[in-house]
Amino acid sequence: MELNxxxxxxxxxxxxxxxxxxxxxxxELENLKVKLLGKKGExxxxxxxxxxxxxxxxPAVGQAANEVRAFIEERIKTAKQQLEERxxxxxxENEKLDVTLPGKAHxxxxxxxxxxxxxEVKDAFISMGFTxxxxxxxxxxxxxxxxxxxxxxxxxxDTQDTFYFTDDILLRTQTSSVQIRTMEKIKPPIRVIAPGxxxxxxxVDATHSPIFHQIEGLVVDKxxxxxxxxxxxxxxxxxxxxxxxxTRIRPDxxxxxxxxxxxxxxxxKCGGEGCKFCKGEGWIEIGGAGMVNPKVLExxxxxxxxxxGFAFGMGLERLVxxxxxxxxxxxxxxxxxxxxxxx
Ligand code: DAH
Numbered sequence: 001m002e003l004n005x006x007x008x009x010x011x012x013x014x015x016x017x018x019x020x021x022x023x024x025x026x027x028e029l030e031n032l033k034v035k036l037l038g039k040k041g042e043x044x045x046x047x048x049x050x051x052x053x054x055x056x057x058x059p060a061v062g063q064a065a066n067e068v069r070a071f072i073e074e075r076i077k078t079a080k081q082q083l084e085e086r087x088x089x090x091x092x093e094n095e096k097l098d099v100t101l102p103g104k105a106h107x108x109x110x111x112x113x114x115x116x117x118x119x120e121v122k123d124a125f126i127s128m129g130f131t132x133x134x135x136x137x138x139x140x141x142x143x144x145x146x147x148x149x150x151x152x153x154x155x156x157x158d159t160q161d162t163f164y165f166t167d168d169i170l171l172r173t174q175t176s177s178v179q180i181r182t183m184e185k186i187k188p189p190i191r192v193i194a195p196g197x198x199x200x201x202x203x204v205d206a207t208h209s210p211i212f213h214q215i216e217g218l219v220v221d222k223x224x225x226x227x228x229x230x231x232x233x234x235x236x237x238x239x240x241x242x243x244x245x246x247t248r249i250r251p252d253x254x255x256x257x258x259x260x261x262x263x264x265x266x267x268x269k270c271g272g273e274g275c276k277f278c279k280g281e282g283w284i285e286i287g288g289a290g291m292v293n294p295k296v297l298e299x300x301x302x303x304x305x306x307x308x309g310f311a312f313g314m315g316l317e318r319l320v321x322x323x324x325x326x327x328x329x330x331x332x333x334x335x336x337x338x339x340x341x342x343x
Pocket of ligand 1: 254
């Protein structure tokens, strides 16, 4: 009996070595440990037979069992260390970063051509003492038409096909609405520009878009005349398009200015000779202008015996198309990155 138990213990010790050698993971090791040393493990199993031994033999067998346990524990400890080292190495290997690999290039953004030109226009006006004003795109009929001397059923409304929300509320068709809002807020002297989006019912084609931008200007002060308007436009045109550019104003009609003018600049392609670009005219129309109609000033409580003013409104897209030599307004709204990058 004694021999039998001792043999069994020896057997456990001998096979433990081989079994440990085959372990591939911490999990397997843990399982083997339970199998060998656990409460229902092989060693405990053998020791449970001790009761059948005569008492005087038990100490020797007990000691042998302890030695086997100590031996196995020692081996498991070593195996565990080796496993952990191997697993760490494997992890490091997998997570290795190759810092010499080429990086991913980031695409740099660029200002939209409309922003480029608008920023230049703003800078030019700011340098002449103007400030920048703004107003809502969803606007009351009053600011967009009525206060600008365009009553309901006035034929001038026909030229600006309007998106209405209600009888009273619309998408502004012109930044001229900001003139009224500005005069409500501040007293003369006034010197503002108001760039912004405007809306008109229009089919999209190469020269039309239902959304576009205007740059409004308003100056109200003592002794303002048409020559101040012409002079300011001259300075701006030269700043934007170069020293050789000339401006031209010709009679036009707007209900909120009197007299009114159409503003053109000399074609910077041909210098005024006439070319394909300016359709042979030598001039390119960029907007409207005029002396603020006294009716408008008086509506806002400005004394027309003391004050007068000029105003203008220019189409931003027109300036941009000219500047970049583009002939289709849709290019400015589609935002095709290939096109924008080519500018
Ligand atoms: N608001 C006009 C339009 O959209 C343009 C315009 C003309 C603005 C004359 C003005 C102006 O300020 O004085 O057609």
